[in-house]
């Protein structure tokens with residue numbers, strides 16, 4: 001199972017939200033002013049979220 005990790009220190013949510021828009025599995029969601037990870041077991045490891053994140057604060061492993 002993929003592990004989805006967001007570095008909240010460097011994340012620009014809620015102003016950014018790029019990862020929320022691109023994740024095809026709706027794993028990255030905005031919860032208040034922070035990115036929340038939901039049902040990470042459905043992550044297909046496409047890494048699109050990593051590609052679009054301007055702060056390089058998402059890690060998939």
Ligand code: SF4
Pocket residue numbers: 004022023024025026027028042043044045046047048049050060
């Ligand atoms: S790797 Fe793909 S499926 Fe997994 S959280 Fe990122 S965008 Fe979503």
Ligand code: SF4
Pocket residue numbers: 006010011012013016017018019020035052053054055056057058
């Ligand atoms: S793309 Fe990166 S900076 Fe933007 S909300 Fe997602 S994790 Fe935060």
